[in-house]
Amino acid sequence: MxxxxxxxxxxxxxxxxxxxxxxxxxxxxxxxxxxxxxxxYPQADDYTKEVLQLTGDPAKGRSIFVMNCIACHGEWADGDVGPSLRNVSERLSSRRLIHQVVSGETPPMPQFQPDPEAMADLLSYLKKL
Incomplete structure (x- = not known):
């Protein structure tokens, strides 16, 4: 230029x-x-708040796991069809675990909503894996 x-x-x-x-x-x-x-971090609804206020029984939680989760996650939660749940409480918060169980958000996981005490029991079992 x-x-x-x-x-x-x-x-x-x-x-x-x-x-x-x-x-x-x-x-x-x-x-x-x-x-x-x-x-x-889904917001806690009344159900989640109630579950988190309870102290669950891991032995009862194991029974709930056997009835509802064992087919996909394996007898000792090592994963089979579904992912391993070993140390799942280190990866997901209690709120997120509750949400996952209740919503069945990740297909093909079926959703189910146990009563708050049963959910607290299941949560206490999952925390021990």
Missing amino acids: SDEVLNTIPEGQEESPSPIAWMAIVAVIVAIVAVIALLV
Whole structure:
């Protein structure tokens, strides 16, 4: 290009985003984090709250496991059709475990909702695996 053309084009400056643009960016990031948090950490409903207030019996939980879970997760929860549940309480929170059992969210897991005491028993058994 000729010097004349270059001299007629003003030198561009990089402008930083305005404060409003920064606030919009932050708002979008906060919204995304909130949605992810809600998906990862489901809100406790009354059922979940009640289960978490109870102290379960792992022996009774084992019986519930045998009746409802053994076909897919194996006799000792090592996984068969379904995944291994060994150390599952280290991978998933109690709320998430309850949600998984009740919702059956991961196909082909069937959903079932035992009464709160039975769920507390099952949860206490799963924590001992």
